[in-house]
Amino acid sequence: MKVYLVNLGCVRNLVDSEIMLGRLVQAGWTVIQEPEEADIIVVNTCSFIESAVNESIDTILELAKFKKTGRCRNIIVTGCLPERFREEIVHLLPEVNFFLGTGAFDRIVQAADGFKNLPVCFLPNLDFSPVQEKDASRVSSLEYMAYVKVAEGCNKGCTYCIIPKLRGKHRSRPLEDIVDEARSLISSGVKELILVAQDTTYYGRDLCPPVDLGVLIEKISAISENVWVRFLYGHPESIDESIIKTIAGRSNICSYFDIPVQHVSRSILKRMGRKYTRDYLYRLIDKIRSLVPDAALRTTVIVGFPGETEKDFCQLLDFVEDICFNHLGAFIYSDFEDLPSHRLSGHISEKVVTQRYDLLMSSQAKISLKNNRKQIGRTVKVLVEEKQEDNIFCGRTAFQAPEVDGIVYINSGQMKTGCFADVKITDAYEYDLVGDPV
Numbered sequence: 001m002k003v004y005l006v007n008l009g010c011v012r013n014l015v016d017s018e019i020m021l022g023r024l025v026q027a028g029w030t031v032i033q034e035p036e037e038a039d040i041i042v043v044n045t046c047s048f049i050e051s052a053v054n055e056s057i058d059t060i061l062e063l064a065k066f067k068k069t070g071r072c073r074n075i076i077v078t079g080c081l082p083e084r085f086r087e088e089i090v091h092l093l094p095e096v097n098f099f100l101g102t103g104a105f106d107r108i109v110q111a112a113d114g115f116k117n118l119p120v121c122f123l124p125n126l127d128f129s130p131v132q133e134k135d136a137s138r139v140s141s142l143e144y145m146a147y148v149k150v151a152e153g154c155n156k157g158c159t160y161c162i163i164p165k166l167r168g169k170h171r172s173r174p175l176e177d178i179v180d181e182a183r184s185l186i187s188s189g190v191k192e193l194i195l196v197a198q199d200t201t202y203y204g205r206d207l208c209p210p211v212d213l214g215v216l217i218e219k220i221s222a223i224s225e226n227v228w229v230r231f232l233y234g235h236p237e238s239i240d241e242s243i244i245k246t247i248a249g250r251s252n253i254c255s256y257f258d259i260p261v262q263h264v265s266r267s268i269l270k271r272m273g274r275k276y277t278r279d280y281l282y283r284l285i286d287k288i289r290s291l292v293p294d295a296a297l298r299t300t301v302i303v304g305f306p307g308e309t310e311k312d313f314c315q316l317l318d319f320v321e322d323i324c325f326n327h328l329g330a331f332i333y334s335d336f337e338d339l340p341s342h343r344l345s346g347h348i349s350e351k352v353v354t355q356r357y358d359l360l361m362s363s364q365a366k367i368s369l370k371n372n373r374k375q376i377g378r379t380v381k382v383l384v385e386e387k388q389e390d391n392i393f394c395g396r397t398a399f400q401a402p403e404v405d406g407i408v409y410i411n412s413g414q415m416k417t418g419c420f421a422d423v424k425i426t427d428a429y430e431y432d433l434v435g436d437p438v
């Protein structure tokens, strides 16, 4: 029996998909890469913003065709789409056989087997749903790199964010479970471990006794000197000095800080439900740069949040230009009826938001180019990821995270992928670097 799975959305979803596939493989299913031959098709969905909802629905409808033209007998939709639209989704997508919410991934084998007692739409209470069981087997997408989910859910209540509704309250995995998983991934050949959660820097504060993300990263980094460790999705409020000092203290923990600030204007932060100020962010970044002089800073910001005035936007732009982030992702505010921010006054026209977005991104492009040019002439360690064309490979440095940041093009006809190499940087573009192997 064959299963085809499509993963949509963020890397946290990717971990869920890999674990669902792990369960299916243990139950005797074979994972295939083409939907035509699949007996069941699983779509692990995202519904974070409107475009993600549309992409999820389009993908389901596209794949549902294989119930007529292929051998598919079961379409299973998992994750954030059913979690957001609840039972309503059953009537909207009658092509689907089972919907499993984000707390029901452990029912994937039952759904695949068409278990009669399983409700068509199963949405267990998230606050009591386990994050990831100990020793869960997973089918990894890549051999040399793995995302490790350290917690699920979020206790913050940002007004533009649906995540707490989709993923429940923050629940950390036990530290030893995560260290054991890291050990097993490293022994299988993984060269980079990326710790993720919704609010990764809040890791462990709900455990008894509480644990700190710094302690977790330190333990994982001690398993092998030859493996990079980094975290993504920090929160400005929960990055404390001990995490920064841990990163400063070990060479195989990437000096990379992903801190989505979202905005800096006092009134917009208040409307967003974020409890810090611009001055606090300046102090935090000063602290990071003083303790970790080679720190690479990444952030994300939202442009066009309801009520954002020209002055608010200029404050954000000034901040971005002042800090000179190594990487920045800007998002245009995405409205939805079920968000608290939907009820705020002062929604901004598309034209104004687009102008602000373009201005911010063109400013960041100049900053990024300037930062990248500083790398020319340096020799950097690169994790070689793939062959692009005949004489070009590509990879990433410790200051580049996968998917979201730039890459390094390496002029070489022969390199080993999934391994580290020293590369001398010879050229720099707005997002990417070019170099020769040393």
Ligand code: SF4
Residues within 6 Å of the ligand: 154, 155, 156, 157, 158, 161, 162, 163, 164, 198, 199, 235
């Ligand atoms: S901290 Fe992040 S995940 Fe949590 S509510 Fe805010 S934006 Fe959403």
